[in-house]
Amino acid sequence: MSEPKKNPDEPNQQLLSEEYKKRQRRRSIAIALGLVTLVIIFYALTIVKMGPDLFSRVL
Amino acid sequence: MDSSTGIQQADLGADVSDYFALLKPRVMSLVVFTALVGMLLAPNSLHPFVGVLAILTIAIGGGAAGALNMYFDADIDAIMSRTKNRPIPAGRMKKNQALGFGLFLAGFSVSLLGLATNLLAAGILALTIFYYVVIYTIWLKRITPQNIVIGGAAGAFPVVIGWVAVTGSISVESLVLFSIVFLWTPPHFWALALYKKGDYEAAQIPMLPNVAGERATIVQIIIYSALLAIAGLLPVAFGFAGYIYGGVAAVLGIAMLTLSVRLVGGDAKQMRQRARKLFTFSLSYLFVIFLVLLLETLFFRMSGVS
Numbered sequence: 001m002s003e004p005k006k007n008p009d010e011p012n013q014q015l016l017s018e019e020y021k022k023r024q025r026r027r028s029i030a031i032a033l034g035l036v037t038l039v040i041i042f043y044a045l046t047i048v049k050m051g052p053d054l055f056s057r058v059l
Numbered sequence: 060m061d062s063s064t065g066i067q068q069a070d071l072g073a074d075v076s077d078y079f080a081l082l083k084p085r086v087m088s089l090v091v092f093t094a095l096v097g098m099l100l101a102p103n104s105l106h107p108f109v110g111v112l113a114i115l116t117i118a119i120g121g122g123a124a125g126a127l128n129m130y131f132d133a134d135i136d137a138i139m140s141r142t143k144n145r146p147i148p149a150g151r152m153k154k155n156q157a158l159g160f161g162l163f164l165a166g167f168s169v170s171l172l173g174l175a176t177n178l179l180a181a182g183i184l185a186l187t188i189f190y191y192v193v194i195y196t197i198w199l200k201r202i203t204p205q206n207i208v209i210g211g212a213a214g215a216f217p218v219v220i221g222w223v224a225v226t227g228s229i230s231v232e233s234l235v236l237f238s239i240v241f242l243w244t245p246p247h248f249w250a251l252a253l254y255k256k257g258d259y260e261a262a263q264i265p266m267l268p269n270v271a272g273e274r275a276t277i278v279q280i281i282i283y284s285a286l287l288a289i290a291g292l293l294p295v296a297f298g299f300a301g302y303i304y305g306g307v308a309a310v311l312g313i314a315m316l317t318l319s320v321r322l323v324g325g326d327a328k329q330m331r332q333r334a335r336k337l338f339t340f341s342l343s344y345l346f347v348i349f350l351v352l353l354l355e356t357l358f359f360r361m362s363g364v365s
Contacts, residue, residue, distance in 0.1 A: 023072050030075045041112060045175055048106050 073152035080146050081129055081157055082122030082164075089345075090121035090217045096349045097221025097236060100299070100356055105176070105225050112175045113224045117217055120168035120184045124191040124213070126161030130154055131196050135262040141255060176224040183223060187216040201263075204270040207252075211244030235293045240345065242287040246280045246319060247341040253277075253322070253334035273330065277322045280337070284319040288312025291348055300352055301359065307351045311344050 094117040098110060105113065129136065129147055137148035146152040165188050173181030195210035203209075215237045222233035252259055252266040253276060259266040268276045291308035294300035300308075318337045322330055 019071050023074050026075045027072070027078075030078075041171075044108055045112065048108050 071151075073146060073156060077146040077151050078160060081126040081152075081160060082119075083125030083128075084122075086125055086214075087118050087121050089214070091118045092346070093215075093218040093236075093240060093349065094118075094221035094224075096353050097218035097223075097233060098225050099221075099353055100232065100236070101222045101225035103225050109175050110225075113172060113180070113221070116168045116172040116175065117184060117220050117224075119164050120172070120188055121217065123161045123164035123168060124188045126157050126164065127188070127192040128196045130157040130161060131192070132200075133157075135201075135264060138262040139255075139258040141258060172220075172224070177227045179227060179229070180220050180224040183216055183220050187213055187220070190216070202265065204265045204267040206265070207248040207267070208245050211241050211248075214244055215240035231297060232294075232299050235290070235297055235299075238290045238293065239287070239348070242283055242290050243341065243345050245283040246287065246315070247338065247345075249276050249280050249283075250334045250338035250341065254331040254338070277319070277330075280322065281316070281319045284312075284316045288316050294352060299356070301355055304348070304352050304355045308348050311348055315341065315344050 091114055094114055098105070098113065104110075129145055132142075133147040133154055136142035136145050142148065147154055147157055165185075169181050169185045169188070172184050191210070191213035195206065195213055199206045199209055218236045218240055219229060219233045222236070223229055249267055252268050253273060256266070256268045256273075260269050267279060271279075288309075289312075291312045292305060295302070295305040295308070315337075318333070318340055322333050322337065325333070
């Protein structure tokens with residue numbers, strides 16, 4: 001049985017995965033930061049919008 | 060395709076910086092600036108946090124329009140020297156990624172602006188994105204040399220959104236500010252089109268210099284610069300700006316008109332140099348008159364004179 005012929009167009013797997021992982025990691029960090037920012041925004045916006053009414057409700 | 064490693068750029072996935080580039084950061088800075096001016100000139104005021112959030116959402120909305128524009132314009136962006144290094148034509152990102160990103164940000168920014176301020180402001184932001192992507196990019200850009208005039212409205216909306224975010228209604232003042240940005244757009248982009256004529260020709264976009272010729276374009280630039288110089292004085296006429304602003308607007312309006320008139324005469328090379336100068340000056344023009352209007356208003360407001 002002969003070895004399958006190497007396709008010259010085939011990406012170099014090792015290089016691909018290193019750079020791919022790097023970029024994937026940077027994207028993940030960006031998404032995480034975006035989500036944390038959203039949590040802060042929605043929390044702060046809720047407090048600002050409700051304002052003093054937050055404390056004048058019937059308990 | 061990188062021949063030495065055989066790696067296709069898109070196979071690596073786009074980098075964070077590519078997503079940022081989709082938002083057209085330079086256009087975004089103009090959007091942020093004009094929206095901020097509209098917001099600060101408005102007679103009422105917002106809670107500072109809501110104000111910052113409103114500016115952020117308007118900026119993201121503008122960025123979403125930029126990303127969707129790059130999705131639909133990928134074919135012509137690949138041809139023009141000015142745009143061929145954008146993430147999609149450069150092969151760093153797949154078209155659908157830009158589409159998804161743009162649609163998500165558009166929906167997100169409009170909803171958040173509505174939650175933070177009011178529905179009218181959110182509605183105008185949605186209209187702006189629709190106008191820029193559908194009316195300008197998809198429809199008019201490739202079929203009429205007046206594309207820039209009609210598309211210019213998209214760039215003029217943010218100042219109105221800023222105003223409406225604070226006041227909740229569209230008033231004469233916001234329309235005056237709209238008219239200034241609207242009339243500023245044609246001479247600004249036609250000056251660019253004059254010295255980048257070859258680019259637009261290659262991409263088969265019917266910019267005015269390619270369709271009607273350089274002379275007709277210069278005439279139109281002069282007409283719009285004259286209208287702009289007049290519109291620049293409207294804030295004084297409508298009583299929401301003082302004489303300091305009036306003086307600055309008059310001087311800069313005349314300078315803009317002079318630079319436009321100077322496009323006439325001279326050889327082709329000189330004309331291109333002067334067009335480039337006009338393009339650069341027009342950027343300073345908008346920045347300075349809005350800044351002076353803003354500073355003057357804030358000064359009078361703080362010193363208690365209205």
